[in-house]
Amino acid sequence: MKLYIKYMVSNRCKLAVRDELKKLGLHFIMVDLGVVEIMENITPEKRQLLKTGLIDAGFELMDDKRAILIEKIKNIIVQMVHHTEEPIKINFSDYLSEKLDHNYTYLANLFSEVQGTTIEQFIISHKIERMKELMIYDELNITEIAWKMGYSSVAHLSSQFKKVTGLSPSHFKQLKDKRRNPIEEIGE
Known part of the structure; x- marks a missing residue:
C-alpha cells in the first residue's frame, strides 16, 4: 500500500518517517521523498495514529489526489x-x-x-x-x-x-x- 506524505524533502525526513512507521509496527518496503510503500493494509485507527505522529514530526499524510x-x-x-x-x-x-x-x-x-x-x-x-x-x-x-x-x-x-x-x-x-x-x- 502506498501512502503519500507532504513535506518530506531530505534524507533526515525519510529517517523521521521510518521512525514513525516503526513505532506503529508498520513494515515498509520503501521510504522515499513524499511516498512510502508499506507491506500491510492500514486500519483506519492506525492511519489516524500515523497521521497524528506525522503531524507531530512536521509532516502531513495526504488523501487528496490533486x-x-x-x-x-x-x-x-x-x-x-x-x-x-x-x-x-x-x-x-x-x-x-x-x-x-x-x-x-x-x-x-x-x-x-x-x-x-x-x-x-x-x-x-x-x-x-x-x-x-x-x-x-x-x-x-x-x-x-x-x-x-x-x-x-x-x-x-x-x-x-x-x-x-x-x-x-x-x-x-x-x-x-x-x-x-x-x-x-x-x-x-
Whole structure:
C-alpha cells in the first residue's frame, strides 16, 4: 500500500518517517521523498495514529489526489535540484510529464492554481537556493556552478540570481551572514 506524505524533502525526513512507521509496527518496503510503500493494509485507527505522529514530526499524510500530484511535482524538482550530482541537462517539462504520466499543461495549470506560483518559478527558487549552498561550500567556482545547474552561461546564472536575491553571486559570496532557506520553505 502506498501512502503519500507532504513535506518530506531530505534524507533526515525519510529517517523521521521510518521512525514513525516503526513505532506503529508498520513494515515498509520503501521510504522515499513524499511516498512510502508499506507491506500491510492500514486500519483506519492506525492511519489516524500515523497521521497524528506525522503531524507531530512536521509532516502531513495526504488523501487528496490533486495534493498528492502537487507533492509529487515538488519532490521530483527537489530530487533533481538538490540531490542529484550530475549536471542538470534535462527539459523539466518533458521530464515531469514522463515521470508523472500527465500532460505538462495540465501539471502546470494545476500547480499554479494550487500553489499560486508557476512550476518554473518553483524550479528557479530551488536552483537559487542550491547555488547559495554551492557558493557557501566554496568547492566550485561560478562557472562550474552554472554548468552544474544547467545554465547556458555565467551571465544567465548571475542575472537570474540577482533578480531573485537582489545580489550578484560574487556579492553573495562576500557576505558574512549568508542567508539560506530550508528546502521545505522554498516556493511556498
